[in-house]
Amino acid sequence: MLDDVEAVVLVGGKGTRLRPLTLSAPKPMLPTAGVPFLAHLLSRIRAAGVRRVVLGTSYLAETFSAYFGDGAALGLELRYVVEDQPLGTGGGIRNVAEHLTAADVLVFNGDVLCGTDLGAVVGTHRRTAADVTLHLVRVQDPRAYGCVPTDADGRVLDFLEKTDDPPTDQINAGCYVFRRSVIDTIPQGRPVSVERETFPGLLAAGARVSGHVDNAYWRDMGTPADLIHGSADLVRGVAPSAALPGPTGEVMLLEGAKIAEGALVFGGTTVGRGVQIGAGARIEGAMLFDGAAVDEGAIIEHAVIGAGARVGQGASVVDTVVGDRAVVGAQCELRGGLRLWPDVILPPHGVRFSPDV
Incomplete structure (x- = not known):
């Protein structure tokens, strides 16, 4: 159980490509298998034993708090932190730092559907004494993604942009474990990308960045087709969730x-x-x-x-x-x-x- 770990979920960006459906609700609140998409992620976090979750958002934050409240109905303690301006992934993590007290912090991109064992990801982080650990998944065609090669000990070697000749099939799955002290090193008050600035900077400084690689279910819900297929996978039980409003089938x-x-x-x-x-x-x-x-x-x-x-x-x-x-x-x-x-x-x-x- 991960009751000594806190979680951060970055949510609420305007990036949904389902604009014909709704011009007001952020993507994590779109109904997916009968409940808002974010409910599935929160159910997995709760099932792993995490109790305290900070939601970092810059867009329609009131939508999240109105639906989820203080999180008690989910067995969670939820806190909401609003960005005055969009800060990117790294900036969004830094923006919630003052609300974090645990030594290890799980961080999630709020628009990814995944079935990885969160306890195993944290276990890799602690076993390797990492500063940051990334969940990496293997995909059939990595050309559409940035690649993250690792060595035999699981140490991340590089962060590579999209290429027609990728050296590995491992990609960043949008789930991380940060040592709390590392979050304080992220520049404050400006946009920061963890992929382009934070993680490469840690490698350049000699920090230990580990990769936890598995073949768990994973889908980036960035397009209408992905949303439809992800919802169907939840309904059929292919993608795990404890938030479904009925039995799978x-x-x-x-x-x-x-x-x-x-x-x-x-x-x-x-x-x-x-x-x-x-x-x-x-x-x-x-x-x-x-x-x-x-x-x-x-x-x-x-x-x-x-x-x-x-x-x-x-x-x-x-x-x-x-x-x-x-x-x-x-x-x-x-x-x-x-x-x-x-x-x-x-x-x-x-x-x-x-x-x-």
């Missing part, structure tokens, strides 16, 4: 939702509160937010249907984000990353991709 059915006889809903779909799904509809791996409606015979695959939105009879919505209260008319076809803005109304047969027959 092919579908997460929330209060008041109704699925008509003959409809097929599977693949880790979340059906929000009050959602109505008509007969013959087929829905796979999708997120249907509260109050949405899907008419008879509609097909929805790997898509987000916003709150109060409607998908008409026989319409097809694939790899698409449909904004809140929007209407997809009967027999319309939306696909390929298309995003429909809130309140937009598409008439029946208004958009087609397939040829007429």
